[in-house]
Amino acid sequence: MIGQSLIGEVVSKQRQFFHTGATRDVSFRIEQLQNLKQAIIKYDLEITQALKADLNKPEFEVYGAELSLIFTEITDTIKHLNNWVKPQRKRLEFTFLPGSAYLYPEPLGVALIIGPWNYPFQLSLLPLVGAIAAGNCAIIKPSEIAANTSHVINKVISNIFPSEYITVVEGGVETTQELLQEKFDHIFFTGGTAVGKIIMKEAAKHLTPVTLELGGKSPCIVDTDINLEVSARRITWGKFLNAGQTCIAPDYLLVHKSIKQDLLTAIADSLKEFYGQNPINSVDYARIISQKHYTRLVNYLKGDIYLGGECDSEQLFIAPTIINNVLWQDSIMEEEIFGPILPVIEYEDINEVITAINYRPKPLALYLFTNNQDLQARILRETSSGGVCINDTIKHCGVASLPFGGVGDSGIGKYHGKASFDVFSHYKSVLKRNFVFDLKVLYPPYEGKLPMLKRLFGKK
Numbered sequence: 001m002i003g004q005s006l007i008g009e010v011v012s013k014q015r016q017f018f019h020t021g022a023t024r025d026v027s028f029r030i031e032q033l034q035n036l037k038q039a040i041i042k043y044d045l046e047i048t049q050a051l052k053a054d055l056n057k058p059e060f061e062v063y064g065a066e067l068s069l070i071f072t073e074i075t076d077t078i079k080h081l082n083n084w085v086k087p088q089r090k091r092l093e094f095t096f097l098p099g100s101a102y103l104y105p106e107p108l109g110v111a112l113i114i115g116p117w118n119y120p121f122q123l124s125l126l127p128l129v130g131a132i133a134a135g136n137c138a139i140i141k142p143s144e145i146a147a148n149t150s151h152v153i154n155k156v157i158s159n160i161f162p163s164e165y166i167t168v169v170e171g172g173v174e175t176t177q178e179l180l181q182e183k184f185d186h187i188f189f190t191g192g193t194a195v196g197k198i199i200m201k202e203a204a205k206h207l208t209p210v211t212l213e214l215g216g217k218s219p220c221i222v223d224t225d226i227n228l229e230v231s232a233r234r235i236t237w238g239k240f241l242n243a244g245q246t247c248i249a250p251d252y253l254l255v256h257k258s259i260k261q262d263l264l265t266a267i268a269d270s271l272k273e274f275y276g277q278n279p280i281n282s283v284d285y286a287r288i289i290s291q292k293h294y295t296r297l298v299n300y301l302k303g304d305i306y307l308g309g310e311c312d313s314e315q316l317f318i319a320p321t322i323i324n325n326v327l328w329q330d331s332i333m334e335e336e337i338f339g340p341i342l343p344v345i346e347y348e349d350i351n352e353v354i355t356a357i358n359y360r361p362k363p364l365a366l367y368l369f370t371n372n373q374d375l376q377a378r379i380l381r382e383t384s385s386g387g388v389c390i391n392d393t394i395k396h397c398g399v400a401s402l403p404f405g406g407v408g409d410s411g412i413g414k415y416h417g418k419a420s421f422d423v424f425s426h427y428k429s430v431l432k433r434n435f436v437f438d439l440k441v442l443y444p445p446y447e448g449k450l451p452m453l454k455r456l457f458g459k460k
């Protein structure tokens with residue numbers, strides 16, 4: 001672990017290393033990505049244990065929702081990197097001929113990656129894949145709230161990378177604030193909207209560009225033309241995965257009145273199937289990350305509790321809970337819930353749903369369950385969100401060809417796959433000319449030349 005007073009020194013050593021040019025070599029980058037994958041495989045057991053200790057994360061979810069995403073990203077990146085790094089030839093207007101135009105991707109320099117605690121391994125290392133691929137040095141600051149995972153990230157990284165290339169700085173808010181005093185070439189932050197604003201303000205002091213992967217209240221609209229059983233299963237899975245502590249979890253349900261009761265019954269059936277009669281005994285159900293978040297969530301356990309509501313502070317357990325007959329003005333509709341509590345609002349008129357969504361901060365995800373093609377088209381056209389998943393939840397974020405990120409309050413910038421490479425690259429615009437032909441008419445003195453210029457550019 002690096003002491004706080006050494007932060008400035010680490011950044012400056014990384015900058016020196018960057019200027020050696022070592023990271024510009026594409027085969028070097030590919031080798032580091034392979035090393036990263038091998039190190040994760042080597043520490044697989046410790047990673048699983050850390051995530052179990054922090055969140056009681058089931059091993060299946062450690063692999064399915066953390067490690068597999070990194071492995072896929074590494075494989076995909078290695079496969080395409082030689083193409084991504086190539087200069088892209090661009091169209092050139094005849095007035096610049098003879099010549100050629102290009103976009104040259106180049107690394108930014110030293111990046112800072114700040115991670116959250118909910119998928120603490122994946123969300124710290126997935127951006128790193130992009131940073132390495134694009135040829136940067138990087139400092140990772142994992143979340144101190146998922147302390148065990150933070151330690152194991154440090155172990156994995158320090159095992160394979162010299163600190164002047166990639167390193168981990170562990171610590172809490174003060175450590176992040178100290179890091180933010182340094183000048184970075186990019187800051188990639190995943191966390192809440194409130195902290196995102198702090199990060200952007202600090203980054204502005206150095207004019208450092210930021211990617212902000214934030215949160216928000218992602219609505220889940222369930223209209224009438226659906227397969228009830230499949231919809232219920234997919235909503236239940238997306239909401240209660242990691243005990244609801246997923247940035248793109250359906251935050252609340254908007255259900256058409258005519259099917260509400262059937263849907264709630266089907267969700268109750270899915271919950272029983274997933275976690276049994278007593279979810280506290282299920283090995284597949286996660287725990288709340290901390291006492292602070294547990295206390296925050298317990299405050300929501302009121303109103304018309306349709307299902308669940310049980311909790312245990314010693315185990316940081318909150319049962320999958322459904323709160324029925326919620327109104328837009330209820331306190332549970334103010335902030336992102338980020339826990340296993342699902343408020344249900346019923347509707348009859350989809351116009352009201354669209355208006356209500358549009359008057360709220362733009363969400364990270366929006367879910368719509370319906371086979372009605374017209375309604376699908378209308379929701380896509382008339383609402384704005386980071387991403388949309390129709391007739392399923394969460395899975396859109398696993399599609400490598402779909403950049404992932406928010407809009408408005410839910411974030412700035414997108415990553416995953418090629419988009420990650422782009423985040424950590426500067427696309428340098430390059431015009432190449434030769435000495436074959438030089439249009440002297442462009443140079444002073446200009447007398448008598450303006451009509452010709454106007455004719456050339458279509459202005460009489």
Ligand code: NAD
Pocket residue numbers: 114115116117118119123141142143144145171172173176177190191192193195196198212213214215216246247248336338364405406411
């Ligand atoms: P957070 O914003 O509290 O913390 C994230 C990071 O910021 C941590 O490393 C923390 O140390 C640091 N931090 C906290 N307070 C700070 C401060 N005052 N100054 C400087 N740094 C500070 O977020 P969290 O609680 O770890 O995660 C939950 C939030 O993250 C939710 O809102 C969730 O939706 C969002 N999230 C978004 C994504 C995404 O991909 N868009 C993914 C996961 C989580």
